[in-house]
Structure formats: structure tokens, C-alpha cells
Amino acid sequence: MIVLALDTSGSGCSAAVYDSETAAVLGRSGADLGKGHAERLMEFVDEALAASSRTLADIDRIAVTVGPGSFTGIRVGVAAARGLALALGKAAVGVSTLAVLAEGLRAITPGKAVLAAIDAKRDEVYVQAFDAAGHPLADPQALAAETARERFADFDGIIGGSGAHLVATDMPANPSELIDVAALARLGAVADPASAKPKPLYLRGPDAKPQAGFAIARA
Known part of the structure; x- marks a missing residue:
């Protein structure tokens, strides 16, 4: 294929x-x-x-x-x-995106669980854990960085991605x-085309929102 x-x-x-x-x-x-x-x-x-x-x-x-x-x-x-x-x-x-990140990390460090972390800005992080075979251990989440650090303090595996330093503070920042x-x-x-149709996966609302008070009434 x-x-x-x-x-x-x-x-x-x-x-x-x-x-x-x-x-x-x-x-x-x-x-x-x-x-x-x-x-x-x-x-x-x-x-x-x-x-x-x-x-x-x-x-x-x-x-x-x-x-x-x-x-x-x-x-x-x-x-x-x-x-x-x-x-x-x-x-x-x-x-x-988190699954792709985890797949790339698994290819580098096979045999280990992976925590994929993406910097969501505003001191938040998108996270999802996967086992050594690449199966998700939980649903993807948007968490405050402090909450993520507490929740995954004892994570036994590889942490990677642009938000890894927000979860494990001893890791260097990698903004890529x-x-x-x-x-x-x-x-x-x-992937199964029947169950993996391409539709956006949003874990929080958009950063940009319409300004209040500027709506124009329709005639």
C-alpha cells in the first residue's frame, strides 16, 4: 500500500x-x-x-x-x-498527533512505555500514555502542567515531545x-478507515475567540 x-x-x-x-x-x-x-x-x-x-x-x-x-x-x-x-x-x-509522537519514541527506545507530551501553551500540556506495544493506557488529555507533573511523577517509561519538560522538570526544553x-x-x-475517519481532535477550546460587544444585528 x-x-x-x-x-x-x-x-x-x-x-x-x-x-x-x-x-x-x-x-x-x-x-x-x-x-x-x-x-x-x-x-x-x-x-x-x-x-x-x-x-x-x-x-x-x-x-x-x-x-x-x-x-x-x-x-x-x-x-x-x-x-x-x-x-x-x-x-x-x-x-x-500524540499517537504519532509515541510511535516515533517507541522506534527509538523499543520495549518501554511512552508518555507523549505536547506543549499546549498557557502552562498546559496535552498528554497520553502508551504501553511498550503502542497501545494507549488512557485517553488523551489537556492538563495543567502542575497537574501533569504530579500525575506522572512516577511514570516508568520514556517521556518525550515538546511538552516533556513541563511534565518532567529535569528534562531540557525542546520546542520543536x-x-x-x-x-x-x-x-x-x-488504521481502520471505518473507525479512523479524519476529523479534528480538540482537547480544549480555541485560544482566539470573538470579541464581545461587537456583534452586528442581522436586519
């Missing part, structure tokens, strides 16, 4: 073409943009396809990170995955939000 993996869930924006039969990334492209995902995503898709010597017609499935993460970025990625799936007549699957698109593609290749 040839999988097109898309990630726009954080500051990074990337695409990769993955062959599940050989477990190989055939081509990838992306950058840590901060913003501007909508303007650059399809450019990265084209570059990944060119690097893989594949075309969109060769794609069997689209996998996309669905959050938690940037509200705007998640909407961009999910919309692109749905649009490509509709145009190509192929399945699209959504994969949790770049996602391992190979891990995303691997999880996307085995």
Missing part, C-alpha cells in the same frame, strides 16, 4: 510518501513554518511525490494528523486529506513540534 502522509498539526508542515510493503519512506518534504500551512502544504505534497517517483494516481490511502495541536493547522490538514481522498476515490484516515511523518505513515497504513 502506498500512503500519502500529511502533517500540519503544529509549527511544522510536511508530507511523505510511504510504501507499507517495504516499510520505506519513498519521498518526503516539509519545513518548520510556524504558520502558512495552507499556502505550502500542496507544494510539499508535490515535492514528496516527485522524490518518490510517484503521482497522486499511485496513492492508495491518505493519512493525516488530527490533533491535538494547532487549531488552524489541524483544519488545513484534515480538509486537504478529505479533499484528496474524495478526488482520488481513496480512503483517508486520521491519526492522533515537528512530527515524524514516517511514524504517521506507519500508523496510517494499519
Whole structure:
């Protein structure tokens, strides 16, 4: 199966073409943009396809990170995955950003439980624990950093991600939000399209909200 993996869930924006039969990334492209995902995503898709010597017609499935993460970025990625799936007549699957992070950590340190932690800003963190086989031990949560530190003080495993230093204060800060698109593609290749439809996973309300008192009454 040839999988097109898309990630726009954080500051990074990337695409990769993955062959599940050989477990190989055939081509990838992306950058840590901060913003501007909508303007650059399809450019990265084209570059990944060119690097893989594949075309969109060769794609069997689209996998996309669905959050938690940037509200705007998640909407961009999910919309692109749905649009490509509709145009190509192929399945699209959504994969949790925390699951992708955990999969990447497991590949580096196999045989250990993993706590995936993403900095949610405002002294909060998105967290989810997984066992050594990659199975979730609990639902993903948005927690105050202090609460996360107390809850996972005795966690016996690997803690990683942009929010790891908020959970374990002895860890150095790592602000990178770049996602391992190979891990995303691997999880996307085995996901069930019937139960893993691409829809945003939001664990809290948006940071930007309409200002009160400026609504204009409809005539």
C-alpha cells in the first residue's frame, strides 16, 4: 500500500510518501513554518511525490494528523486529506498527533512505555500514555502542567515531545513540534478507515475567540 502522509498539526508542515510493503519512506518534504500551512502544504505534497517517483494516481490511502495541536493547522490538514481522498476515490484516515509522537519514541527506545507530551501553551500540556506495544493506557488529555507533573511523577517509561519538560522538570526544553511523518505513515497504513475517519481532535477550546460587544444585528 502506498500512503500519502500529511502533517500540519503544529509549527511544522510536511508530507511523505510511504510504501507499507517495504516499510520505506519513498519521498518526503516539509519545513518548520510556524504558520502558512495552507499556502505550502500542496507544494510539499508535490515535492514528496516527485522524490518518490510517484503521482497522486499511485496513492492508495491518505493519512493525516488530527490533533491535538494547532487549531488552524489541524483544519488545513484534515480538509486537504478529505479533499484528496474524495478526488482520488481513496480512503483517508486520521491519526492522533500524540499517537504519532509515541510511535516515533517507541522506534527509538523499543520495549518501554511512552508518555507523549505536547506543549499546549498557557502552562498546559496535552498528554497520553502508551504501553511498550503502542497501545494507549488512557485517553488523551489537556492538563495543567502542575497537574501533569504530579500525575506522572512516577511514570516508568520514556517521556518525550515538546511538552516533556513541563511534565518532567529535569528534562531540557525542546520546542520543536515537528512530527515524524514516517511514524504517521506507519500508523496510517494499519488504521481502520471505518473507525479512523479524519476529523479534528480538540482537547480544549480555541485560544482566539470573538470579541464581545461587537456583534452586528442581522436586519
